[in-house]
Amino acid sequence: MPDGPTASERFLNGILPENPVYRQLLGMCPVLAVTAAMLPALTMAAATAFVLISANVIISLIRGQLRPHLRILVFTLTIATFVTIADRFLAAYLYEMSKVLGPYVPLIIVNCLIISRCEICASKQTVRVAVADAVGMSLGFTLALVSIATVREVLGSGTWLGLRVLPEAWPNWGIMVLPPGAFLVLGLLLAGVEWWGQWRAERAALAVASVSRSLQGQSGGAAREEEASSWKA
Amino acid sequence: MTNSRKIRGYLQQAWLVLLLAGAYGGALAGVQMTLAPRIAENRRRETYQTIPQLVPGADRERTVELWISDREGNPARVYRTHDAEGRHNGWVLPASGPGFADDIGLLIGLDASLKKLTGMYVLDQRETPGLGDYIRDADFRRQFQGHAADTPIEAVKSDPQEQQIVVLSGATVSSSSVCRIINTAIARMRGPLLQSQAAASAAGGDAREQEL
Incomplete structure (x- = not known):
């Protein structure tokens, strides 16, 4: 008997139904700060995924030994360690990118997405489920960063991943690479995702209603036939 | 027992x-x-790439990295810059100190006679x-740029006079920290560099400093 969602449920939930950015509004700081272009957004997504997966694995492994009043301390200690490793790795192998990301890599420590997954899933479920959860959430976070960065880089610079995708004549929308552009794009995409979710829910409700009507029709017909036959008898 | x-x-x-x-x-x-x-x-490479911005006319290929004893006798890294013809034209001092959030790492450019600041670059900051x-x-x-190296630089909110710079709005501590780091580094290194220059010129203008 499983004591929570299964690994596949955790994995799928993280991508869209419980997307950390579009559904839970977590990790807003990097979402707004590093999405002016695709490369910093992808690097941030990779660093966050590394920290999230590593922290979930460790916390799940030691979940039997966690004391309730010390668990947040253990989560923070674990997350801070992996963030420092990611920060040093970037400074060693992706030096220019580490300068572009600046303080936002150390700030992964305070990304609520990671500590919330440790609390909600890793401290309660098996390593397999914790890894599936971390990978799903990482993909969801990456999807959000990439979608925002795509809009901002294409409209703001006419490029995508540094490659020109709009004609040279395109007047780059400067606001898109500035902080107000991040808020505008995030707001519009959030509204779009919300509208899409409501539209799907309405369609599902309509489908359920039509099925129940047709079932009612069938059962009503059967009841009338039964009544008629009893009168005949 | 209780304890x-x-x-x-x-x-x-x-x-x-x-x-x-x-663990x-x-x-x-x-x-x-x-x-x-x-x-x-990586930091060293960035420093060398920045040197031409810090000392106008400096050729990074001809820049020499040296270790000089500072005022307290501790070894400190400095860069002696030369132009394309090999003439000594300036110094670059790496320096760091506390900022608002974390240590700030700077590169400070000075002219050859150590009288004027020729540039400043932020190598590290959070x-x-x-x-x-x-x-x-x-x-x-x-x-x-252009401030005298023998007088401390001061950060002010407006109307800068000689040896003063205007702080960044909302970032007084960071701006003042940069001034303090520059002043400290110059105070620490200017005397020893002048001495080493005088010793070098006394020894026939040979530009080789004693390596520690």
């Missing part, structure tokens, strides 16, 4: 935290030892995004 029981109680509660802290500390020390040389090399991190901007850095 030992208390300590035993604490250890029973916190053994996992202590164990993890030790994570060891892991981080290993990561740092492995990656530190590579990070230092100041507040959108406020303190503007210390990297060219407009802020340009304010330091």
